[in-house]
Amino acid sequence: MSAAAVAADASRPFAGLASVSIPEDTPVEGDISVPLNSSSSGGRDDDEMSTLDEPVKETILRDLRAVGKKFVHVLYPKQSSELLRDWDLWGPLLLCVTLALLLQGGAASPPGGDQGGPQFAEVFVIVWFGSIIITMNSKLLGGTLSFFQSLCVLGYCIMPLTAAMVVCRLVLLGSEGVVSFAVRLAVVAASFGWSTFASTAFLAGSQPPNRKGLVVYPVFLFYFVIGWMILTFSPAQ
Template sequence: MQRPEDSMMTPLTSTSRFIQADDDDDLDEEAIPGFSHPGMPVTPTSAVSDKGKSRATEQLATLSEGSQHPRTPLSGNIGSVPNGAPQSARQTVGGVRVETRQTGVDTLDEPVTTTIGRDLLSIYTKLVQVLYPPRGGASREVLRDWDLWGPFLFCLTLGILLSVNASASQSLGVFSSVVAIISSGSLVVTIQAKLLGGRVSFFQGLCVFGYCVAPLNVAALVSTFVHLIYVRAPIALAAWAWCVWAAVNFLDGTKIEQQRIFLAVYPLLLFYFILAWMIIIQ
């Protein structure tokens, strides 16, 4: 009889258990910046923010064994992962560097709403980390698990909000130019930070700069209903300042030299300002 603990300890043989390690990560792991929130419980959100690809098969194996032996108490390693954080382990298998993660959360036979809710919760957690970074952050785990769902969501929201208000002949153009500006802009800004010698993982940069668009969403929502320029302009400018501040906070950790930090920040100013301007004049 194989107990669940044993199944987790078995040597890694099946390739379906692996996800390939992030290429960028092995550059300089410790230098990649991130944020932490002391008051925020790490337990459920960071545990689930990585995708369930690798977990599903493992949990399947565990479960099927458990169901074959219903008397076996399912109290093994599953729940006893310290802090519930994903235990990521790296090793080289057949010349390929792989990473395995154990989370102890069963994701196979849960309702779809739970899965979606968990993804939304992880987007929310990252949003808080990006827009309200705590001082002197120690743990950067939340932002290490980048995703592009959040940026995609904010990009679409901003495009829709702006195109709703535009006239019928221009709404399509507004939507497509907002989406094009956000996607190509964050791409260019990330590459720029890398070119200037910043130690930043490519997709992490994309993720963070995408999340930084969120305050502009709020400004766009407000200006959808309030058409007074005296209200719209200050709100949009404040949102712009917030975006830039959050993005600069992130760039601070990328070890760009002091004489060049303005060169890295300037594209951000430009990128977010053009979006803020589109909100003001919509």
């Protein structure tokens, strides 16, 4: 069989396409729409299906309310799945930036330079890199929490230490004597204990019973380092 015959046979299935025509009155435009209250929605409300038509202000307020609820869970830690189910990193980012800003301008900064630079970068490295290490350690020990769930818990539980930093800055505005140090020590110790307690309340339940100590110990060191940075902070003269 020649090449011309093979090409002719191959083109036979498409030979009828040349006679196909579309009438001029046939509409070629359409509207693709997916009803929100279809049977596949499982009976949920329209607001839960889509937020495309939601105002930007309402979206921001809804996210702020969600972040506020997670702060409440840190203040009153309990066996609740809301902090773990609806995880986010907005709260940890806000707390990290606030703590870094409060730590800038310390006496340990180099003279003549940007006094806030080293502390700001230092806080970010300790908080995020430390949280990642603790999360990886938890996963390797058989933890059931996801990577971002663990980061969410560790980040939100920095809130007591951030509040302690605010109190310490206010105390340092008055004096830097023995009484000032004693007050700051008590505040930092209380916030350190609360951060450790709140984080372990969420993380310990997701670990095997015989490995909870191996998970709590890095968390203890993580918040201890942050607490030590707050306690040893002194404003530049």
